[in-house]
Every structure is written in structure tokens, then in C-alpha cells.
Amino acid sequence: MRLVDLFAGCGGITLGIAQAALANDLALEIALAVDFEAEATDAYRRNFPSAQRIATAPVEEFFDGALGSEATLAERRTANELGERGAIDILVGGPPCQGHSNLNNHTRRVDEKNALYLRMVRAAEILAPKVVLIENVPAVLRDRHDVEGVVARAERRLGELDYRVEHRVVSVDSLGVAQTRRRHIMLATKRGEVAPASVFEHIERNEIRHDLEWAIGDLAHVVGDDPRDRPPQAKADNLERMRWLLENDAYDLPNDRRPKCHQGAHSYKSMYGRLRWDQPAQTITSGFGSIGQGRYMHPDLRRALTAHEAARIQGFPDYFDFSTCSTRAAMATMIGNAVPPQLGTAVFSSLFSAGSFAKMESEEPTAAMA
Numbered sequence: 001m002r003l004v005d006l007f008a009g010c011g012g013i014t015l016g017i018a019q020a021a022l023a024n025d026l027a028l029e030i031a032l033a034v035d036f037e038a039e040a041t042d043a044y045r046r047n048f049p050s051a052q053r054i055a056t057a058p059v060e061e062f063f064d065g066a067l068g069s070e071a072t073l074a075e076r077r078t079a080n081e082l083g084e085r086g087a088i089d090i091l092v093g094g095p096p097c098q099g100h101s102n103l104n105n106h107t108r109r110v111d112e113k114n115a116l117y118l119r120m121v122r123a124a125e126i127l128a129p130k131v132v133l134i135e136n137v138p139a140v141l142r143d144r145h146d147v148e149g150v151v152a153r154a155e156r157r158l159g160e161l162d163y164r165v166e167h168r169v170v171s172v173d174s175l176g177v178a179q180t181r182r183r184h185i186m187l188a189t190k191r192g193e194v195a196p197a198s199v200f201e202h203i204e205r206n207e208i209r210h211d212l213e214w215a216i217g218d219l220a221h222v223v224g225d226d227p228r229d230r231p232p233q234a235k236a237d238n239l240e241r242m243r244w245l246l247e248n249d250a251y252d253l254p255n256d257r258r259p260k261c262h263q264g265a266h267s268y269k270s271m272y273g274r275l276r277w278d279q280p281a282q283t284i285t286s287g288f289g290s291i292g293q294g295r296y297m298h299p300d301l302r303r304a305l306t307a308h309e310a311a312r313i314q315g316f317p318d319y320f321d322f323s324t325c326s327t328r329a330a331m332a333t334m335i336g337n338a339v340p341p342q343l344g345t346a347v348f349s350s351l352f353s354a355g356s357f358a359k360m361e362s363e364e365p366t367a368a369m370a
């Protein structure tokens with residue numbers, strides 16, 4: 001199977017698909033991965049050295065045409081490089097989500113970044129893959145890029161291209177990830193293939209749950225030269241807050257112990273919070289190394305999470321190599337931005353085990369592109 005991963009980051013989705021392929025005795029070829037951050041493509045290259053092409057460039061350089069229009073020069077070049085039309089089986093991507101994210105209260109819903117969502121649909125028009133997966137934050141559903149919103153627009157256009165399309169919000173804590181991160185998944189499969197609805201049903205029936213102890217219990221006292229394991233440093237006031245939480249066996253910091261500017265009613269309860277062993281963690285962001293950024297205090301220790309712990313909570317196996325990151329901040333961003341691989345594993349294991357992927361035929365050019 002040949003894969004194209006756009007907005008690929010370090011390759012969380014790719015890793016999940018690779019794991020699903022391995023478990024189903026299928027060979028996966030990474031034909032193209034694109035991200036415009038060199039930090040991301042360096043990490044991707046380190047972890048997927050056999051990928052045929054990893055491009056540090058904007059996705060718009062590969063797919064720059066309007067939906068429904070004839071292929072542009074750049075798009076014809078992309079398609080030619082990737083082989084015959086229909087030579088790509090799987091197209092996946094997680095366009096950036098700052099525009100829709102609830103964590104970014106100050107950005108309006110109408111944001112240029114939201115339009116990048118539709119680059120995935122354009123890539124589907126050009127490549128005619130058998131399966132398309134677009135990952136995003138749940139708030140993408142509230143996007144109003146056009147009057148219609150990007151999700152409805154994507155669904156409608158993929159339908160016109162003869163895909164069956166379903167989209168759901170999935171919480172990764174039902175997929176065996178020790179984290180309550182919720183993601184919006186749009187899944188499209190060519191008509192005649194496994195219907196996306198049955199993929200989501202399969203995932204729902206095969207729930208796997210893990211708590212924080214399962215994910216990071218063994219890392220509490222890991223020390224070593226690996227920068228991933230370096231404990232984050234805290235300022236005196238945060239050290240004092242953590243001491244108070246441990247001594248009082250508390251998990252939420254009372255209002256009067258928070259900084260003055262965080263004492264208002266609007267302040268998030270989870271800020272300065274302590275994690276619980278017997279529950280999944282909250283969403284991991286690039287701020288996992290500071291308790292002032294969310295509930296990131298270790299359950300037993302006077303520190304926030306290490307990069308190693310955050311990567312585990314994001315579902316990454318220890319062999320996944322983040323060492324190409326040039327700084328601690330770059331590593332934190334890479335880990336925080338990543339998609340838990342289990343998401344790709346769940347969707348594609350379900351498709352592969354339904355057994356129909358192997359019989360998928362190359363697609364004929366669609367009317368729009370002929």
C-alpha cells in the first residue's frame with residue numbers, strides 16, 4: 001500500500017498505520033510526507049528512513065488548485081512523481097488546528113488556516129486514493145470558513161468524488177491511549193469498499209482503556225543522560241504549590257494559592273493540577289513541562305512531566321526517536337502537536353482486518369479530473 005501523509009509532523013498517524021499494516025501482514029510504502037517545519041521532517045526522516053520522499057515545504061506547493069478545477073502544473077508534477085493516477089492507496093493528514101482550537105480563545109473561527117483543511121480534499125481529487133483520513137480538533141465542526149464550514153464542504157466534495165464519508169469525534173482514551181484527547185476524524189472510502197460507518201462501529205466495539213499508571217508508572221524515577229528524561233525545572237512559587245498539593249493529598253489547587261491573575265471565575269480548574277494514577281491524563285500540549293499550563297504535575301513527585309512521559313501519554317513507543325529536535329522547546333512542540341498513533345492503528349486495523357483493502361482496485365479518473 002502506498003501512503004501520502006500531508007501536514008505530517010513527526011509522523012504519529014503514519015506510525016499508527018505502519019503498526020496496523022505490520023499486524024495484518026501488509027507492506028506499507030511511504031510515497032510522500034510533507035510538512036513545512038524542518039524540525040518535523042527531520043524527526044519524520046529519522047523514524048521512517050525508508051520513506052520515498054519527505055518534503056520540507058508547504059502543502060500548497062504540491063496541491064494549489066481550487067476544488068473542482070483542472071489540475072495545475074504543480075499538481076500534475078506531484079501526480080506524475082507519485083505514479084499513475086490511483087497509485088496512492090491512502091491519503092492522511094492533520095492540517096494545523098490553531099484556527100479552530102478551543103485552547104485558542106482569541107482566534108476567530110474564520111481563519112486562513114482552516115482553509116488548509118480543504119487542501120486534503122484537493123489532494124484527494126488529484127490522487128484519487130482509496131482511503132482518505134483527515135484528523136482535526138472537534139472545534140473544526142464550528143468552523144465557518146465559507147458559509148458552509150470546512151467539514152460540510154469536504155464531506156460534500158468527497159461524496160461527489162464517489163467516496164462514502166463519515167465523520168465522528170473520537171476520544172483517544174477509548175483507543176488505548178492514557179489521555180482524554182478528543183479528535184475529529186473524517187474518513188472517506190471509495191464506494192464498494194468497507195464503509196466508513198462500519199469502521200467507526202468496529203472501533204467503538206473494540207474499546208481499550210488504560211490509566212496513567214499503565215502509561216508512565218515505570219518512568220517515575222528514570223534518570224539518565226537522555227534529554228527526554230530530564231525533569232522540568234520549576235520556579236519557587238510552583239515548587240511551593242506542588243509541595244502543598246502533595247502534603248494535602250489534593251489534586252486541584254485552591255484559588256487563593258493560584259497567581260492573582262488566575263483567581264477569577266474564568267480560570268481553568270485543571271491549571272496547577274496534579275495528575276491521578278488511576279485516570280487518563282488531560283490533553284497533552286506543548287506546555288506539559290509546566291504546571292501553570294494545565295494539569296501536568298506528576299502524581300507523586302514535585303515536578304511536571306518529562307518529555308518521555310508526555311510522549312508515552314501521547315501513545316508513542318520508546319523506540320520512537322525525538323532526538324533530532326534541536327531544543328527542549330522544539331521537542332515539546334513536536335510531542336504536543338503529534339497525533340497519537342493509536343488513532344491511525346484503530347482506523348486502519350479495522351479496514352485491514354475487514355479484508356477488503358487487498359481487493360481494492362485502481363480508481364478510474366473521475367469526471368472532474370479527466
Ligand SMILES: C[S@@+](CC[C@H](N)C(=O)[O-])C[C@H]1O[C@@H](n2cnc3c(N)ncnc32)[C@H](O)[C@@H]1O
Pocket residue numbers: 006007008009010011012013014034035036037040057058059060093094095096097116337338339340
Ligand atoms: C497537528 S500537526 C500534525 C501532526 C501529525 N499529523 C501527526 O500525525 O503526528 C500539524 C503540522 O502541520 C504543519 N503545517 C502547518 N501548516 C502547514 C502547511 N501549510 N504546509 C505544510 N505543513 C504545515 C505543522 O508544521 C505541523 O507539524
